[in-house]
Amino acid sequence: MTNHDEVAAVRPLTLAWVSRHLEVGERIVRTEGLRGGITAEMRRLTIGTRDGGTRDLVLRTFVDPIYVERAEDWLNREAGALTLLAGTDVPAPGLVAVDTNAAHCEYPSLLMTHLAGRTVLDDEGLEARVPLLARQLVAVHALRPAKRPQEYVALTTADTVVVPRGADAAAWAAATDVIRNPAPPYQGRFLHRDFQPGNVLFDVPPPGLAGARITGVVDWAATSWGPPDLDVAHCSTNLALLHGPAWGLRFPDAYEEAGGVLAAAASERLYWRVRDGLACSEEVQVVARSWREAGRTELTTRVVEERLDAYVTALMNALG
Structure with missing residues (x-):
């Protein structure tokens, strides 16, 4: 019917x-x-x-x-x-x-x-999903299209950054100074440009059965050509806000363990990670609302702002 x-x-x-x-x-x-x-x-x-x-x-x-x-x-x-x-x-x-x-x-x-599977934004099982995300992103970056998509565009500038209320002012000022500099040189790759848990579908079996597997990657509307660090940084920021700053810091290691290659210099890695974190500052409210609608009701705008502040501060402490 x-x-x-x-x-x-x-x-x-x-x-x-x-x-x-x-x-x-x-x-x-x-x-x-x-x-x-x-x-x-x-x-x-x-x-x-x-x-x-x-x-x-x-x-x-x-x-x-x-x-x-x-x-x-x-x-x-x-x-x-x-x-x-x-x-x-x-x-x-x-x-x-x-x-x-x-x-x-x-x-x-x-x-x-339509692809089978579902997005999984819960904390439970994250330890097993992060390596899967990393391996999938390495596979995306390994693609060599006959015709390259257009070069990536980074819309955030030092003047558009929105510092969260109560944030570590010194850390944010230092982070903002990082993106005042020109982008580091890079070897371009095929990028998804919005690779993060909300755009990856999983088949998650019941407890006791074989582990989760990725069934699809969706939302390719921002496909670009640029540094792999940029995709890694974006997924790292999302993991930090969804699950806590420590997970954002861990994802680049998982990517390299899966065979991915990132910028050699710590200062170059910092540039891309900070740039993506600061970009998120401009849309925290919209991102937090979408996650609440997807079931993460505890992720208020304030909670996400606090996690973003902790993540940016941790980046500056670790790599700055």
């Missing part, structure tokens, strides 16, 4: 566009909003197949005017990345269709296959 109310939640032009990309005899029978997206609406579409079964697709739609103006670039990047990844061992969705400039849909949209 088709749930008409849920299907109607997909806007009419978009619904028609999706339907044109289904197999003959298929139809949308159910839709479900997915949590965790910050820049776009995410929906799982259940498709009724000709043989009476079902399969799932995922629809990404940029609706917020703040993000719509960048949607064409992001969707072009994601479509290119998904096309590239289809021939690799990196588990990623398959591209079905994309409408980068809303020529057919009400808003810019991308349709892709």
